[in-house]
Amino acid sequence: MPLPIVAIIGRPNVGKSTLVNRLAGDQQAIVHDQPGITRDRTYRPSFWQDRDFQVVDTGGLVFEDDTEFLPLIREQAMAALSEASAAIFVVDGQTGPTAGDHEIASWLRQQSVPVLLAVNKCESVEQGIIQAAQFWELGLGNPYPISGIHGSGTGELLDELITYLPLPEELTEANEINVAIIGRPNVGKSSLLNAFLGEKRAIVSPISGTTRDAIDTVVERNGQSYRLIDTAGIRRKKNVAYGAEFFSINRAFKAIRRSDVVLFVVDAIDGVTDQDLKLADRIIDEGRAAIIVVNKWDAIDKDSYTIYDYKTRVFSRLYFMEWSPIIFVSAVTGQRVEKIINLVKSAAEEHRRRVSTAVINEVLQEAVSWHSPPTTRQGKQGKIYYGTQVSSQPPTIALFVNDPKRFNDNYRRYIEGQFRQQLGFPGTPIRLLWRGKKVRDLEQTVNRATKV
Numbered sequence: 358m359p360l361p362i363v364a365i366i367g368r369p370n371v372g373k374s375t376l377v378n379r380l381a382g383d384q385q386a387i388v389h390d391q392p393g394i395t396r397d398r399t400y401r402p403s404f405w406q407d408r409d410f411q412v413v414d415t416g417g418l419v420f421e422d423d424t425e426f427l428p429l430i431r432e433q434a435m436a437a438l439s440e441a442s443a444a445i446f447v448v449d450g451q452t453g454p455t456a457g458d459h460e461i462a463s464w465l466r467q468q469s470v471p472v473l474l475a476v477n478k479c480e481s482v483e484q485g486i487i488q489a490a491q492f493w494e495l496g497l498g499n500p501y502p503i504s505g506i507h508g509s510g511t512g513e514l515l516d517e518l519i520t521y522l523p524l525p526e527e528l529t530e531a532n533e534i535n536v537a538i539i540g541r542p543n544v545g546k547s548s549l550l551n552a553f554l555g556e557k558r559a560i561v562s563p564i565s566g567t568t569r570d571a572i573d574t575v576v577e578r579n580g581q582s583y584r585l586i587d588t589a590g591i592r593r594k595k596n597v598a599y600g601a602e603f604f605s606i607n608r609a610f611k612a613i614r615r616s617d618v619v620l621f622v623v624d625a626i627d628g629v630t631d632q633d634l635k636l637a638d639r640i641i642d643e644g645r646a647a648i649i650v651v652n653k654w655d656a657i658d659k660d661s662y663t664i665y666d667y668k669t670r671v672f673s674r675l676y677f678m679e680w681s682p683i684i685f686v687s688a689v690t691g692q693r694v695e696k697i698i699n700l701v702k703s704a705a706e707e708h709r710r711r712v713s714t715a716v717i718n719e720v721l722q723e724a725v726s727w728h729s730p731p732t733t734r735q736g737k738q739g740k741i742y743y744g745t746q747v748s749s750q751p752p753t754i755a756l757f758v759n760d761p762k763r764f765n766d767n768y769r770r771y772i773e774g775q776f777r778q779q780l781g782f783p784g785t786p787i788r789l790l791w792r793g794k795k796v797r798d799l800e801q802t803v804n805r806a807t808k809v
Contacts, residue, residue: 360402361410361522364437366465367447368418368457372477375505376447377401377414380515400574405515408522413437418461443471443521445514450476450488450502454495462495471521474500475514480507533575533582534705537612539640540622541632545652548688549622550574550587553697578698586612613639617705617750618646618784620697625653625667625685629674637678644751646708646785647681648700655687680777682784704784710752712780714745717754724775730758731768739763741772753788761791 365373381401403412415434438444446465448458465472474497479485485502492500501517503510538546553576574585613619619640623633640647649671657663664685672679682700686693721744730739740759747755754776758764773789776782 361442362400362413362437362440363403363410363518363522364413364415364434364441364444364470365447366415366418366434366438366444366461366472368449368455368461369416371447371449372505373447374414376445376475376477376503376511377412379505379508379511380412405519408519408524410442410522413441418457438468438470441470442523443473443518444468445473445475445518446497447475447477447505448492448495448500450479450485450492453488453491458492458495462497466496472497473514473517474498476500476502477505479510480504482509485510533584534618534701535584535586535616536618536620536701537586537616537645538620538622539613539636541624541630541636544622544624544627545688546622547587549620549650549652549686549694550585552688552691552694553585581702583698583701586616610639613643613645616645617708618648618701620650620701621647621681622650622652623671625651625657629671634674637675641677641786644786644788646704646751647678648697648704648784649675649678649681649683650697651683651685652688654685655690655692680783680786700784707782708751708785709749710782711749712746712752716780717744717746717776720744720775720779721756721772723779724772728768728771731763731765733763737763739768747790751786751788752782753790755790755792757792759793761793764791 365377367373380403382403400411400413403410415437418434444465446461448454474492474495476485476489476492479488479502482502485504489500489502499517501510501514503514505511538549540546554574574587576583576585621633621637621640623629637647651667651671657667667685668683671683675681682704684693684697684700686697688694721741725741730741732738737760741756742759743757744754747753756772769789769791773787776787776789
């Protein structure tokens, strides 16, 4: 069974994201002195004693206001609560009980999920007890004085929390594939996530910048678990001001780094833009496997040649990603969305794949026999002595040569093309490391690589 979920609930700016960062032991949730920074529900792994669980950060609940995103935030918070094993209701100890706290408490008392009351911002232990005592009036049992910033009081809160969570032996561990959903604003990343899940997990709005945190969601298909990471739309750097959006984009870049496979979402209406090219460069620089997902395909007028012509146009711009599979989908209608998972699994396998040293050198021998390395004006020819795969994720092959400077870009591309042609590696970049090697050191290198 998957890890149990603990929902973090409360008004805006009571310190929910700070508490999530404390429980998760990192700083992934965006903390900023502005209401409404957290909108979707975001998942973080956590543990206490012998229990592993996920904490879910939610947007600030406001019941009496229906402006902007607030109804959607309420919907996300309610969805988080419906799947939770327990909830932590966070209140502000410095402000004291408010009308909003009473409304949320009244709603929580009607739910079947056990609720713990955490009185945050109690930095002083002595004053914290007094501050927490005010919240007995909410009728939710013992109020725990805590400090999300300093961590004081969280131990007692967690000791009580784990009594509601399953024992470790009741859980099974899954080998997850991390999948980051990346693209410009409003290309349909959150809609794509919702289409995968068959539910409204991420808030979808025509307003640019709706998604701010990188949202983790675990799904299972045919016994394989996938951690889908929805991210903020990435705009041009010059258009991004310091603040919430700045932190959101940094989260998106980190999501690329911690993913196995990137779903690179392109808007079918706009085509491949200059900003898309920069995002593609980022994906390759991080060495991630990738699937090009052309979304909003339902909005394109089509005939029997459209998909082939469009694919040609895409790769005329993204020629350096021709190794990436491409799929044309509609997140709104669900067209071909489920087929993405098969492509993801295949790309992840190729990203982790290792090829024997003997096979690599067979490919090299054949490649050199068809096209010899270039010769300099002084008559000195490049020689490839030996090749071996030194790592995976992405597949990385070291080529030992007499002098790397004797191999121009054209020949390097030729060798990479031969590896692609003979070994495949669809869906993942491959890296070639050209290493100068003296002939007398070759035997020692071969012996070391063979042992590995």
